[in-house]
Amino acid sequence: MIDAFDIAPDAIAVANRAYQASLTLGTTKGTERSSAVLAMAKALQHSFDDILEANTLDLEASREMAVPDLILDWLKLTPKRLQAAVEILERLAELSDPIRRVRNADYQLPDSQTYCQLMPLGVIALIYEAFPELAAIAAGLCIKTGNSLILKGGSEASNSNAAIVKALQLALEEIGLPHGCLDLLPVDRGGIVRDLVTQDQYLNLVIPYGRPSLVQQVAKVATAPVLRSAMGNCYLYWSASGTLDMARTIILDSHQSEPDPVNAIEKVLIHRASKPSYLVSLWHNLQEKGFNIKGDAELVAAFPELQLAVESDWANPYLDRTVAFKVVDHLEEAIAWINRHSSGHADCIVTESYQESRHFALGVNSASTYINASPRFSRNPAQGDAVFLGMSNQKGQRRGFISLETLTTVKHIVQGNGKF
Secondary structure (H helix, E strand, O other): OOOHHHOOOOHHHHHHHHHHHHHHHOOOOHHHHHHHHHHHHHHHHHOHHHHHHHHHHHHHHHHHOOOOHHHHHHHOOOHHHHHHHHHHHHHHHHOOOOOOOEEEOOOOOOOEEEEEEEEEOOEEEEEEOOOOOHHHHHHHHHHHOOOEEEEEEOHHHHHHHHHHHHHHHHHHHHHOOOOOOEEEOOOOOOOHHHHHHOOOOOOOEEEEEOOHHHHHHHHHHOOOOEOOOOOOOEEEEEOOOOOHHHHHHHHHHHOOOOOOOOOOEEEEEEEOOOOHHHHHHHHHHHHHOOOEEEEOHHHHHHOOOOEEOOHHHHHOOOOOOEEEEEEEOOHHHHHHHHHHHOOOOOEEEEOOOHHHHHHHHHHOOOOOEEEOOOOOOOOOOOOOOOOOOEEEOOOOOOOEEEOOHHHEEEEEEEEEOOOO
16 A cells, blocks of 8 residues: 655645535534544654654754754654643643534624634645644644645654654544545655645635744745734833843743743843943853843944844844844834844833833833743643734734634624514
């Protein structure tokens, strides 16, 4: 028998198959989809050895090709990372079914009852680099919401992605879900990403996940709707009334969402009235933790030991343990700078002033604002009733946390009584 992974499927055929599968998947019961997600969790756990072996091959090949250390960190799987993915799938299986959840309609027609229900989008494509376990997490979110999923990973993770998807596909096949509800495109054919993201007759949403260059490339060529993900380049404004301990704790904690520092604070705006001794203390604390510290021209002039942050630094993520500091004169200047240079998905303020906190929260044009709180990202938070794939900084489709509900749409249903 020919292994499915030995065949290079055409993007159009894969998209069509996923669309046909979505028509069936969208009508399944919530208990069936939850059982499928739980089966995927068990299959993933039973395949740890095969997946880690495949990941070793990817790491060896990537090192030979001089793949950047950043991508190697994203690529390297460990039992802990795989177990985290298993736990996310297990939790997804336990969550209540979001599909066909009833909501009140914004309007009512005469002599009828109008209401809304959440429904699956249909077919979703995830274009991602490294992060092999992301395939399992995205599959869980999509199956739970009744959506088909097409995966297109990077060449650096080809063996890992194939091993993970093979395990998940076998689980879905045993449960009896339609063939095509989960597919993986090959990495060895040029132009296949373009071929996929232009299948808007089948695709309902494309999610690019990785460095900004990948997100921009996909968004540029796609004709299907794109949900941009965002990573890094989050700002913190350290007000004159904010404490050193609070600023230090938030910066350090925000970088703990490894391997992908989604909401890591990489830029800090400091009020001109901040004490120099506090700044030096913070920089030393961060350097002891392995951080590289940069500063604007004013800070470098006062503290020559700092590395100068160039103009392009302020609008681009570092995606490593680097933090750049800049002096501002007041809150309004900080807000204006953040709105111009931040990635726009998670920005923070440290302040003891309620008025400042409200001004910041309303003035910063980002998906999320944090007041004296760490923006640290977790796909499987201990509290709440949601699991997240990532963060989006766009306004067009959905903004903020990419959750189960993000992968749904609304259907209006009008129940009449025959009178007009």
